[in-house]
Amino acid sequence: MFDSLPLCRLLGIKYPLILGGMAWVGKAALAAAVSNAGGLGTIGSGSMTIEVLRSEIDRCRALTAKPFAVNLLMLDPDAEAKAALLLELRVPVVVFGAGNPGVFVEAFRRREIVTMGVVSSENLALLLERAGVDVIIGEGCESGGHIGSVTTMVLIPALADLVRTPIVAAGGIADGRGIAAAFMLGAQGVQIGTRFIASVESDANDTYKQLILKAGVRDTIVTGEDLGHPVRVLKTPFSRKIKKMERQSADEVESLLLGSFRKAYQNGNLNEGSFLAGQSAGLVHDISTCQEIIEKMFAQAATLLEYTIPHINERRKHEQNGSI
Numbered sequence: 587m588f589d590s591l592p593l594c595r596l597l598g599i600k601y602p603l604i605l606g607g608m609a610w611v612g613k614a615a616l617a618a619a620v621s622n623a624g625g626l627g628t629i630g631s632g633s634m635t636i637e638v639l640r641s642e643i644d645r646c647r648a649l650t651a652k653p654f655a656v657n658l659l660m661l662d663p664d665a666e667a668k669a670a671l672l673l674e675l676r677v678p679v680v681v682f683g684a685g686n687p688g689v690f691v692e693a694f695r696r697r698e699i700v701t702m703g704v705v706s707s708e709n710l711a712l713l714l715e716r717a718g719v720d721v722i723i724g725e726g727c728e729s730g731g732h733i734g735s736v737t738t739m740v741l742i743p744a745l746a747d748l749v750r751t752p753i754v755a756a757g758g759i760a761d762g763r764g765i766a767a768a769f770m771l772g773a774q775g776v777q778i779g780t781r782f783i784a785s786v787e788s789d790a791n792d793t794y795k796q797l798i799l800k801a802g803v804r805d806t807i808v809t810g811e812d813l814g815h816p817v818r819v820l821k822t823p824f825s826r827k828i829k830k831m832e833r834q835s836a837d838e839v840e841s842l843l844l845g846s847f848r849k850a851y852q853n854g855n856l857n858e859g860s861f862l863a864g865q866s867a868g869l870v871h872d873i874s875t876c877q878e879i880i881e882k883m884f885a886q887a888a889t890l891l892e893y894t895i896p897h898i899n900e901r902r903k904h905e906q907n908g909s910i
């Protein structure tokens with residue numbers, strides 16, 4: 587039903603869903619599971635060395651024959667070397683995070699690699715459009731991880747009015763209602779992160795998964811605002827302490843935050859770990875496989891959308907007539 591949408595055709599996927607690029611979380615097994623379930627799985631390269639990235643890409647290719655993406659953070663000191671690796675390995679899709687990919691885009695285009703860029707502002711969207719990316723992912727501040735300041739509800743229509751490049755909505759989406767809403771706002775698909783941390787295939791520490799299941803919609807907090815790099819994390823004694831300390835002692839806070847995401851992800855360390863998650867943690871109530879998550883979401887979205895998206899109706903008519 588969704589596979590005839592332009593985004594699905596561009597990416598060669600069944601459902602217009604991209605697994606948000608996530609440092610630590612976005613390993614080959616999770617990316618491949620999302621791709622095998624009909625979405626676009628993404629390897630998060632932010633936490634990987636070049637060698638690890640190479641082997642995760644190889645592993646992903648061994649686990650799925652479907653397209654997948656690699657998230658490349660423009661702030662990564664190894665961004666150039668990683669871009670060279672992605673070109674060499676000809677990954678199907680590259681998603682740029684945290685900045686303007688500029689000249690990188692043309693190099694990927696020449697190799698027929700699809701490019702997408704994540705933005706939380708109109709200015710960056712314009713820069714990405716000028717750079718020639720194929721898709722712009724608008725990420726609202728409900729998201730987990732590094733965030734901007736505008737909500738998904740406002741950012742997506744603003745971007746849809748501003749650029750001609752297809753838009754994908756990210757931030758706060760965890761079920762079919764969010765997907766249906768994203769279409770109404772002007773997006774052609776969704777990018778989802780937090781929901782997939784609590785999946786069978788994610789190798790996040792069990793404490794992390796349980797914190798997401800227990801969280802309500804008010805159980806995240808934004809740390810690092812005073813340091814100039816706001817990050818949405820789950821409320822824990824550690825994140826509350828950081829929040830309180832921020833104004834007084836920036837250096838001390840920086841050193842406490844260093845490596846704190848790894849401590850949360852790998853060890854479930856409640857005293858020293860930053861558990862990155864979006865407000866949608868409050869909408870996540872079970873740990874399921876990626877396939878179960880994606881099929882349930884899109885069945886719900888289809889029910890909600892079938893009266894409003896004409897070509898879905900048309901396709902359904904054909905299906906009922908037996909003409910396709």
Ligand SMILES: Cc1cc2nc3c(=O)[nH]c(=O)nc-3n(C[C@H](O)[C@H](O)[C@H](O)COP(=O)(O)O)c2cc1C
Pocket residue numbers: 605606607608609611630631632657659682683684704725728729730731732756757758759777778779780781862863864865866
């Ligand atoms: C644990 C975590 C790590 C993330 N790491 C990255 C990253 O390395 N690069 C990136 O571009 N976005 C990163 N993000 C943002 C996601 O790719 C995605 O846009 C976001 O999670 C969507 O919002 P949601 O969490 O409400 O689903 C991260 C998000 C989370 C929750």
